[in-house]
Amino acid sequence: MIKILATSRDGNEVKVPAEPTGSLMQVLRDIPELNVRADCGGNAACATCHVFIRSDWTTVVGPPLSDDEVDMLDGLLSTTAQSRLACQVQLEPALDGMAVTVAPEE
C-alpha cells in the first residue's frame, strides 16, 4: 500500500491509502469529500478529475504524455504547470506520499 495526500477544493486534507496499481483517479473518486466526478470513466475526455500535483512531486509524476490529456488541459481555465488529469496518472510505489489538490470544477 502507498499513501496519497489529497486536498479537497475547500482545503481539507485527506490521507488516502491506495494499492500501487490503477490510476490516481480511481482512488480519488472513491473519497466522497473530494468530489472528483470522473464523468468519462478514465478516458481523458472530460477533465473532471483535474488535479494539481504539489510542485515537489511534479518531476516524479512527470508531464502529460498523451495528446488527449494535453488537449483537455489546454481547454481549461485553471491549468497550471502542476496540472494533470488524475485518470492518466498511474500509481506506482515511487508515488508513495505524493501530494495533490483537486482543481476547481469548470
Added chain:
Amino acid sequence: MTGPRSPLTIADIDQSKLDPVQVGSPEMLARIDEIAAEWATRDPFYIQVDGLPMVVVGKYEQCREVLLDSETYRCELPKQEGYEKFDKFLGVRSLAQMDGEDHRRIRRLMTPAFSPKALVALESEAEKVVDGLLDAIEARGGQYCDGVREFGSQLLDGILLTSMLRLDEERKRIFHEMHRVIPLTAAVRPGEPFPDECVTAFAAARDTINALMEERGKNPGDDLISTLVLARDEGDRLSADELFDVVFTICVAALSGTARTMGRTMYGLFQRPKVVRRMYEQPSIVSQAVAEAQRMYRQGYFMFPRMAVRATAIGGTPIPAGMIVRVSLHAASYDPTMFPDPTTFDIDRSPVDWMSYGLGEHNCLGIRLARLVLRVAFTNFVRRFPRVRLADPNFRPAYYGALGELRMDTLPLSLS
C-alpha cells in the same frame, strides 16, 4: 457493426422477468417519476416494445456497470429490419451511436468547441438571450407565462441557433421542424418506412447544414459551425459527412435534450416556492437546486440504447448477445443506496448529480454548456420573478416524445 442475424424475440428470454408495462403509453408517462423510483430498487428486467425484447437497468451501480463497459455494451446498433425505431435521426451517425476509435476521434475533434475556455464568451451571450426573453414576458404583463413555450424552448433557439450557430429566421424554422418530427420515428414499426414529414424535414435540415458548411468554410466566423469546419487535430479533420453528422447531433442534442431539461427542471423547481425563495436569496445555490431538480425530474427515462455484443448477466438477469439494453438514469437517480430518501427534494444533498449527464466515454460532451445555460436561466428567472410558481399547484404535465424522452408542450406559471 455486425449485429445478430435477426432481432431477438420474446422466445429468447425468461418470461418470468418480463414486465407488462406499455413503455411510452400515456398511462406510463403520467406516473413516470413513481415508476422510475420503483425501477431503482429492481434488478434488471425485460420489457417488450413492438415485439422486440429489451432489458431495463435501473439500479445505480448496475447502470454504472453498463456505462463503463463499452466492450460489452455497444452504442452502434444494426441498421436492419426490426431496429428502425432506434434510427431516430434517419441514418445520421450521431456521436451517441458510435463506438471505439471512430467515436474517440470525432469526440476529440469536437472537444475544444465545448471546453471551459471556449464557453467563456458564451456566458454574456446567454445572459443577453435570457434577459431578452424575460423582458418579453414582462412586457406581456408579467403576471403569467408559459414556461415551456415562452422561455424553455425559446432559450435554446436564442443561445444555440442564434448565438452559437448564427442562423437566420428561415434556417431556424427548418431546425425547429426537424426537432418537431423526431418523436414520429418512435411510431415506426419494424419494416415500415419513416413518415413522409420526417423524411422531408430531415432532407431540408440536411440541405441547410450542407449550405452552412460551405458558407462558413469559405468565410469562417466566430460561430460553432466555423469552429468545427476548421477543427483539426494533428492534421486530422472532420470530413464533410462527419461534419454534417456532428452539426446535426449538436442541434438535436441541444434543441431536444436541453429543451426537455428546461421543461422538467422548471416543473421540479417552480412547484416549490420555498426552494425558489432560497434561490432568490442565495443565488450561489442555484446550480445545486437545478442539479437536485434534474435528479428527480430527469428529461428522459432511458438513455440512448445500447446492445450487448456477448451473452452476459447483471444482478442475476441473463442478457443474451444481441439484446437491446435500456439504461435508466432516471431510475438510478432514485436509488436509495446512493440517494437516501430519494423521493424527497433536498438541495443540500452532496453529491447530487454524479451521473446526471451520463458516465463513461459517452458522457455528455455538452455538459458544461448545459450547466452554464441552466445556471444563467434559473438565476435570472428567479431574480426577475421571485414569486414564480405553478399557476395550478396540481398541474401534471402530459409527456410525449420518442422512446425514452419526456417532452412537455406547456407549463403554465404564475409570476406575481
